Amino acid sequence: MGVEVEDRNPEAALGDSVILSTVDAVIGWGRKYSFFLYPFITACCGMEFMSVAGPRYDLDRFGAALPRFSPRQADILFVVGTISHKQAPILVKVYNQMAEPKWVFAYGACVCSGGMYNNYSTVQGIDTILPVDIYVPGCPPRPEIVFDGLLKLQELVAKERSSKWPRGAAPYVPKAKI
Amino acid sequence: MADLAERIKKMSPDAVASVSSSLGQECVVVHKEAILEFMRRLRDEEGMLFNFMMDLTVVDYLGKRDAGSRFEVVYHLYSLKHNHRVRVKAPVSQADPAIDSVVQVWRGADWFEREAWDMYGITFKGHPNLKRILLYEEFVGHPLRKDYPLRKRQPLLGPEN
Numbered sequence: 001m002g003v004e005v006e007d008r009n010p011e012a013a014l015g016d017s018v019i020l021s022t023v024d025a026v027i028g029w030g031r032k033y034s035f036f037l038y039p040f041i042t043a044c045c046g047m048e049f050m051s052v053a054g055p056r057y058d059l060d061r062f063g064a065a066l067p068r069f070s071p072r073q074a075d076i077l078f079v080v081g082t083i084s085h086k087q088a089p090i091l092v093k094v095y096n097q098m099a100e101p102k103w104v105f106a107y108g109a110c111v112c113s114g115g116m117y118n119n120y121s122t123v124q125g126i127d128t129i130l131p132v133d134i135y136v137p138g139c140p141p142r143p144e145i146v147f148d149g150l151l152k153l154q155e156l157v158a159k160e161r162s163s164k165w166p167r168g169a170a171p172y173v174p175k176a177k178i
Numbered sequence: 179m180a181d182l183a184e185r186i187k188k189m190s191p192d193a194v195a196s197v198s199s200s201l202g203q204e205c206v207v208v209h210k211e212a213i214l215e216f217m218r219r220l221r222d223e224e225g226m227l228f229n230f231m232m233d234l235t236v237v238d239y240l241g242k243r244d245a246g247s248r249f250e251v252v253y254h255l256y257s258l259k260h261n262h263r264v265r266v267k268a269p270v271s272q273a274d275p276a277i278d279s280v281v282q283v284w285r286g287a288d289w290f291e292r293e294a295w296d297m298y299g300i301t302f303k304g305h306p307n308l309k310r311i312l313l314y315e316e317f318v319g320h321p322l323r324k325d326y327p328l329r330k331r332q333p334l335l336g337p338e339n
Contacts, residue, residue: 085314085331085332085333085334085335086312086313086314086334088333088334088335088336089334089335092335119321119328120321120326120330120331120332121313121321123333123335124331128333128335128336129335129336171336172335172336173335174334174335
């Protein structure tokens with residue numbers, strides 16, 4: 001009889017010393033608290049990002065403090081500020097240089113949709129050129145909503161299956177050499 | 179220096195088309211053919227000494243003026259010696275949107291003229307390096323012209339934005 005119970009719930013039979021899980025869940029749990037950021041900052045949202053990353057709001061509380069200044073060492077691409085058509089090939093080059101798994105954080109109205117710049121020079125949302133994982137609106141977004149976005153991204157990362165990766169290069173190739 | 183514009187007219191009567199003054203801002207309209215020699219005199223004449231070209235830009239008067247004077251190249255000059263300022267305007271036609279470069283008078287005009295070329299398509303004859311300064315080389319047209327289509331997009335990446 002005892003054997004039947006153990007078959008149905010083997011974890012109970014193992015006592016407190018062992019926890020059973022899936023590899024994906026363990027990896028996701030590890031990843032979500034150890035993001036390295038690559039801040040791709042082009043405009044005024046950068047000021048607000050400094051506030052988010054600085055000691056008052058302290059992004060480090062969520063394990064995402066360390067900005068890497070090489071995309072090859074980063075996990076999240078923080079796109080902060082208006083992206084112009086001239087800048088877009090550089091952004092895609094940076095994205096393609098990042099090692100997988102990698103996520104893209106669209107920070108602010110301009111990055112999400114072009115914001116108020118519906119004109120000849122501005123990319124109408126970076127999701128037209130890159131896969132975006134989380135959108136944070138605001139002009140610029142307050143630190144609280146950035147944290148909300150980061151926590152939602154952590155939830156997403158925790159639930160991810162390893163089959164999602166690799167995601168591959170950005171879908172568009174620049175028409176001009178940079 | 180209320181008579182500055184009048185003194186400029188007296189200095190080069192052939193180059194100046196009209197003068198005006200509003201709220202202490204002296205303004206001189208000149209013929210574009212004479213611009214280079216006129217600017218050189220403004221810089222060097224004893225009573226003028228405009229050694230600082232503060233700004234150079236263009237206005238597009240599409241629909242407000244006829245095609246013969248559609249554009250107006252606007253210069254703002256300042257003299258550190260005499261502490262006086264003047265605004266110089268030179269009408270440029272739609273058919274021949276070109277004017278002499280003043281880079282040889284003030285080196286600082288270099289990037290201003292490149293920007294004016296980039297945004298308005300005014301050719302500055304004699305400029306040492308007249309190419310786009312803000313936009314990319316693949317861009318077609320000049321976006322601050324009033325007849326540039328408002329919704330026209332020329333992305334370097336992706337078909338849809």
